[in-house]
Amino acid sequence: xxxxxxxxxxxxxxxxxxxxxxxKIPTATPTAVEVPTETPSDTPTATxxxxxxxxxxxxxxxxxxxxxxxxxxxxxxxxxxxxxxKIVIADTGNSRVVVWDANGSPYKTFGSFGTSATWxxxxxxxxxxxxxxxxxxxxxxxxxxxxRVVVLDExxxxxxxxxxxxxxxxxxxxxxxxAKDHFGNIWVLDSGNSRVQxxxxxxxxxxxxxxxxxxxxxxNNPLGFALNVIDQTILADTGNFRMQVMNDKGAAVTAEGxxxxxxxxxxxxxxxxxxxxxxxxxxxxFGRVEFFNHRFDFIGQWVAKDEILTANYSPKxxxxxxxxxxxxxxxxxxxxxxxxxxxxxAQETPIPRRATPTPVDSNxxxxxxYPIR
Numbered sequence: 148x149x150x151x152x153x154x155x156x157x158x159x160x161x162x163x164x165x166x167x168x169x170x171k172i173p174t175a176t177p178t179a180v181e182v183p184t185e186t187p188s189d190t191p192t193a194t195x196x197x198x199x200x201x202x203x204x205x206x207x208x209x210x211x212x213x214x215x216x217x218x219x220x221x222x223x224x225x226x227x228x229x230x231x232x233k234i235v236i237a238d239t240g241n242s243r244v245v246v247w248d249a250n251g252s253p254y255k256t257f258g259s260f261g262t263s264a265t266w267x268x269x270x271x272x273x274x275x276x277x278x279x280x281x282x283x284x285x286x287x288x289x290x291x292x293x294x295r296v297v298v299l300d301e302x303x304x305x306x307x308x309x310x311x312x313x314x315x316x317x318x319x320x321x322x323x324x325x326a327k328d329h330f331g332n333i334w335v336l337d338s339g340n341s342r343v344q345x346x347x348x349x350x351x352x353x354x355x356x357x358x359x360x361x362x363x364x365x366x367n368n369p370l371g372f373a374l375n376v377i378d379q380t381i382l383a384d385t386g387n388f389r390m391q392v393m394n395d396k397g398a399a400v401t402a403e404g405x406x407x408x409x410x411x412x413x414x415x416x417x418x419x420x421x422x423x424x425x426x427x428x429x430x431x432x433f434g435r436v437e438f439f440n441h442r443f444d445f446i447g448q449w450v451a452k453d454e455i456l457t458a459n460y461s462p463k464x465x466x467x468x469x470x471x472x473x474x475x476x477x478x479x480x481x482x483x484x485x486x487x488x489x490x491x492x493a494q495e496t497p498i499p500r501r502a503t504p505t506p507v508d509s510n511x512x513x514x515x516x517y518p519i520r
Contacts, residue, residue, distance in 0.1 A: 200410055200447030203426075203438055204488040206454040207474065210251030213483030215241050217253035220483040225277035225289065225324060226418075226466040226476055234476060234485065235278050235286065237466070242272045244288060244303075249470075251485065257286075257303035264290075264297050264308040272297070277324035277336070277371075277466075287325040287333065294319045296335055296350070309350030314340050317352035324371050328378045328395070336382075341366040343380060343397065356397025361387055364399035371418040371466065375425065375441070383416035383429055390416060390429055392443055401443055411437070411445040418467035420475060428475055430464035436477065436488070449488055462486075 211220045221240030229235055233254060234247040242260040247253055261271025270288070277289030285306065286299040294312035296319075299305060310319045320339030327333055332353060333346045342357030357366050367386025374380055378395040389404040390413075404413045408431075415432030422428075425441040434451035451462050463481035470476070477486045 200438065200445060202491060203447040204436070204449045204475065204490055206451075206486070207489040208251065208487040209455070209484055210247065211482075211484035217245070217256060218247075218251075220245065220478075220485070222480045223478040223483065223485070224417075224465045224480060225275070226468045226478050226485065227278050227280045228468050228470045228476065229280045230282065230284070232470060234468075235280055236478065236485065237275045237278045237288065239274055239276055239291075239480070242274060244272075244275065244278060244286070244299075247485075255303060257299060258288075262293055264293075264295070264305050266306065267304050269303065270297050270299060270305050277322070279325035279327065281327060289322040289325050289335065291321050291323055294322065296322060296325060296333075298350070307350055309346065310335075316355065317344070317346075319344075323369075326372060326374050328374055329376075334372075334374065334380070336369060336372050338368055338370060341368060343372070343382075343393075356393070363391075363402055364393070364397075366391070370416070371430075373419040373421050373427075375421055375427075381419050381421065381427055383419050385416055388413045388416065390419075390427075390439065390443070403439065403443055403445065408433075408435075410448060413437075417465040418478075420467040420469045422469045422473040422475075423471065424473060426473070428467055428469070430467050430477060432463050432465070434462040434464060436464065436467065436475065451486070455486075 211218060213219065213221060215221060220236065220238050223236050224239045225237035227235045232249045236245050238245045243256055243258040246255040258270045258272045260273065262273065263271040272290050273292035275288050276291040279287040281287060284301050288297045290297050295308050295310035297305060297308045310317060312318060312320065314320060319337050322335050323338040324336035325333060331348050333348060335344050337344050341359040342355055344355040345353045347353060359365065359367060361367060366384055369382045370385045371383040372380055379400060380393045382391045384391040388406040389402050391402040392400040394400055404411050406412065408414055413431045416429050417432055418430040420428050427439040429437050431437060436449045437445065438447045440446050461481060462479045464477050465480045466478040468476045474487055474489045479486060
């Protein structure tokens, strides 16, 4: 075999498998996917607003002005509603108690400035801050700067008084509010001692609880309180910028709020009231009332500036009381007036829990905020 033929045979052997390898295997052709394109819109995306609670109450009436007349008030603080619907007010700056009818018309006035509390005589007060109308129609007055509680009959005459200045059992340092439990005992908010004291109906000391501090179960100059149907104490824990709830033995149940002017926040919580249906209301000094349900969830607020159109109206709310129609009466110590708000019957809308503590520097008075739950 010639060399040329040998070369051709070798080339043929090499090319035969190459042809097999080069055989094309069919492959699927991918289908083109249409990518949607966004059409520019002229409508901006809405930003959700913060939850401010349901609209539960609206403005109903306002009475009074700053002064010392029968239809005037000077820095009023405490307020209560009598069984007959009369409005009973601690006219603090005038060192007296005034009684108006349900329409805000003057009815009676009790007391004057001084220190006397003699049986069957007219009372003297020094900066009375709290009033409580007992079912017996006797009137209990937290006579704050006299560091005592004075008990009056229906005619405004002194029946008894109890308490002296101090921090011992049965003594007070700036008592500011009075309430009654279901056993008939009298509870006194001893604000300057940051505690609550409990007395018999005759003014005999039974027990007490509370001390100064910021942790759960401690108080800082509380200005108002109320008892619910199971004798839990709901307190305006003013110096701690929160609502605090204690059981009947003084153990902490929960607390709501911290420093601020938003929902579930306080700058100066002052008064507490509970309706017959269990709705809890707290005043926050500068023109707000915040509402909580029986589980102590924030459900709404009423803001005076949203409804009261008086020019340059600048309120400072303090006391609050509820009547049998679930209306609230609020003392405005700045303007010497009483405001009534009425319910709208809106459904409860609880605010979601927020567990993030207030930053330390958000409290202008030092310390920290305590959103306990």
